Amino acid sequence: xxxxxxxxxxxxxxxxxxxxxxxxxxxxxxxxxxxxxxxxxxxxxxxxxxxxxxxxxxxxxxxxxxxxxxxxxxxxxxxxxxxxxxxxxxxxxxxxxxxxxxxxxxxxxxxxxxxxxxxxxxxxxxxxxxxxxxxxxxxxxxxxxxxxxxxxxxxxxxxxxxxxxxxxxxxxxxxxxxxxxxxxxxxxxxxxxxxxxxxxxxxxxxxxxxxxxxxxxxxxxxxxxxxxxxxxxxxxxxxxxxxxxxxxxxxxxxxxxxxxxxxxxxxxxxxxxxxxxxxxxxxxxxxxxxxxxxxxxxxxxxxxxxxxxxxxxxxxxxxxxxxxxxxxxxxxxxxxxxxxxxxxxxxxxxxxxxxxxxxxxxxxxxxxxxxxxxxxxxxxxxxxxxxxxxxxxxxxxxxxxxxxxxxxxxx
Numbered sequence: 001x002x003x004x005x006x007x008x009x010x011x012x013x014x015x016x017x018x019x020x021x022x023x024x025x026x027x028x029x030x031x032x033x034x035x036x037x038x039x040x041x042x043x044x045x046x047x048x049x050x051x052x053x054x055x056x057x058x059x060x061x062x063x064x065x066x067x068x069x070x071x072x073x074x075x076x077x078x079x080x081x082x083x084x085x086x087x088x089x090x091x092x093x094x095x096x097x098x099x100x101x102x103x104x105x106x107x108x109x110x111x112x113x114x115x116x117x118x119x120x121x122x123x124x125x126x127x128x129x130x131x132x133x134x135x136x137x138x139x140x141x142x143x144x145x146x147x148x149x150x151x152x153x154x155x156x157x158x159x160x161x162x163x164x165x166x167x168x169x170x171x172x173x174x175x176x177x178x179x180x181x182x183x184x185x186x187x188x189x190x191x192x193x194x195x196x197x198x199x200x201x202x203x204x205x206x207x208x209x210x211x212x213x214x215x216x217x218x219x220x221x222x223x224x225x226x227x228x229x230x231x232x233x234x235x236x237x238x239x240x241x242x243x244x245x246x247x248x249x250x251x252x253x254x255x256x257x258x259x260x261x262x263x264x265x266x267x268x269x270x271x272x273x274x275x276x277x278x279x280x281x282x283x284x285x286x287x288x289x290x291x292x293x294x295x296x297x298x299x300x301x302x303x304x305x306x307x308x309x310x311x312x313x314x315x316x317x318x319x320x321x322x323x324x325x326x327x328x329x330x331x332x333x334x335x336x337x338x339x340x341x342x343x344x345x346x347x348x349x350x351x352x353x354x355x356x357x358x359x360x361x362x363x364x365x366x367x368x369x370x371x372x373x374x375x376x377x378x379x380x381x382x383x384x385x386x387x388x389x390x391x392x393x394x395x396x397x398x399x400x401x402x403x404x405x406x407x408x409x410x411x
Contacts, residue, residue: 092116105129126155133159183239192232235290310394340392
């Protein structure tokens with residue numbers, strides 16, 4: 001049997017005290033399974049209040065939580081319905097913990113304004129109404145097993161969303177009336193935590209597009225995303241989406257296989273290519289492997305003719321001056337192939353560097369010789385044009401690439 005309770009002024013057994021148009025809880029309020037509680041006015045849970053919610057709670061007005069608001073793990077149930085017809089303020093200086101939460105508000109543009117923190121343990125149902133949450137200290141967090149449903153252009157989070165745990169996740173973010181999701185592959189550990197947001201604006205304002213390297217041709221001027229790793233050590237594969245209503249037309253012009261994901265490298269101060277596997281039907285672009293860093297991401301068009309099999313991209317400028325830019329011979333994508341070897345020769349054909357299993361961390365060419373036949377092992381090489389030979393295995397085929405490398409080294 002389901003019990004239905006309407007609260008308009010006061011209900012002593014639930015420690016609710018009526019204050020004219022507002023209801024305030026100052027003690028323990030327990031909502032048992034199979035119980036519906038309908039609040040008719042604004043609701044405030046004071047700092048001394050403790051709401052233990054395992055039934056169904058319907059909130060048509062504003063909601064404020066300064067105390068404890070959660071559910072019992074003995075039942076692992078409880079659904080909170082925000083069902084207003086005018087903009088609802090969700091004020092939660094203390095984190096409000098929901099098992100299930102439903103957002104259903106037909107107010108045009110934004111049905112809800114979130115100030116504070118909410119946590120979803122199981123499911124968030126975005127039926128109708130955008131959750132405005134752009135303030136820096138706000139947080140909308142999904143637990144390890146949490147998910148969202150019915151997310152659309154009519155209902156998403158306009159702000160940051162955090163996901164805990166080791167399960168792949170599709171972040172319900174968007175802006176300017178459009179749901180612009182970002183997806184990550186499953187992290188390695190339950191303690192991992194990632195935060196994503198979407199921005200319907202030109203990233204060039206703060207992250208100049210002219211500062212791009214390698215094969216990047218042009219970067220989306222209409223939108224970008226952020227993805228940060230808040231906790232843990234996992235790296236993830238990233239998927240972004242495009243939408244003809246929001247994505248710059250230049251990105252979608254020409255072959256769609258030329259769309260990649262690029263990342264602003266904060267340390268280097270430039271945009272780098274993170275690769276791109278395009279699914280035209282789903283309108284998604286996915287990095288070839290784990291991203292090489294976190295921060296600001298955008299869609300871009302790249303010069304496809306410079307991409308080697310396996311998504312390998314070679315950058316042919318090296319300036320080992322310690323400024324953090326082009327300090328080593330960069331070759332993107334090698335982690336996705338096997339058995340690579342790299343040799344570098346000067347213009348006389350003398351080998352100046354050679355190694356196996358070249359990477360982007362601890363086995364790189366920084367413009368110093370490691371071959372005895374040159375000016376001296378361990379010495380910095382002079383400025384000039386050099387040549388490289390890269391070999392690697394991809395799809396059981398041996399790939400060989402030869403090209404030039406310019407070193408802006410010692411004079």
